[in-house]
Amino acid sequence: MTAKYQYAKDSHGKLVKVNDLNRSTLPKSAKFYSIDYGEELRPRLGKIRIKHFAHKPNMEYRGSKETYLHALSKQLFYNSYKECLQSGEPFYVPYKTHLKCDRLKREFGFSCYYEEDFLKFDISQHFTEISMEKRDDGLIPDVLISSPSSGQKIYVEIKVTHGCSEEKINSGIRIMEFDIQDEQT
Numbered sequence: 001m002t003a004k005y006q007y008a009k010d011s012h013g014k015l016v017k018v019n020d021l022n023r024s025t026l027p028k029s030a031k032f033y034s035i036d037y038g039e040e041l042r043p044r045l046g047k048i049r050i051k052h053f054a055h056k057p058n059m060e061y062r063g064s065k066e067t068y069l070h071a072l073s074k075q076l077f078y079n080s081y082k083e084c085l086q087s088g089e090p091f092y093v094p095y096k097t098h099l100k101c102d103r104l105k106r107e108f109g110f111s112c113y114y115e116e117d118f119l120k121f122d123i124s125q126h127f128t129e130i131s132m133e134k135r136d137d138g139l140i141p142d143v144l145i146s147s148p149s150s151g152q153k154i155y156v157e158i159k160v161t162h163g164c165s166e167e168k169i170n171s172g173i174r175i176m177e178f179d180i181q182d183e184q185t
Helices: 068-087
Strands: 007-010 015-017 040-044 052-055 092-101 112-122 129-132 143-146 153-159 174-179
Touching: 015 068, 068 129, 068 143, 068 153
Parallel strands: 153 174
Antiparallel strands: 007 015, 040 052, 092 112, 129 143, 143 153
């Protein structure tokens, strides 16, 4: 079993995982905020219950237009991709392909597709700019990755409660949609 709120932002806006915190080394003045709405949270670092972030007592929780899981996933993707761009490390996206055999094509006039395989493509070599929630031609993708040299772009959409809008799908812009079920996905 996992706790609902495993992540929060610290006072500098940096993403923090509650399991990385230690009661003995955590300063009393440390403050944490919810990813979805910015409400102050408290780390619960007990020995009996699972570590988690909780809303402060007697605080009216207002919620957000986006879910905690959506906000977290978007932030994790953004951070990970940005880190790859800064360090020069590849950011691989897997894709499914069919292996093809053309050995008998001349003799019989057809190719055989005999197996599915997953390959990976380093998109960070082509898409070197990233922004979050940036308006683009009247649409606002969760994350926008783009190539200044070619002008190409990809909308990165995080699917938690609903899929990508028809307007974005019909825009003609490439879309990568990630279906997120929980913090482990």
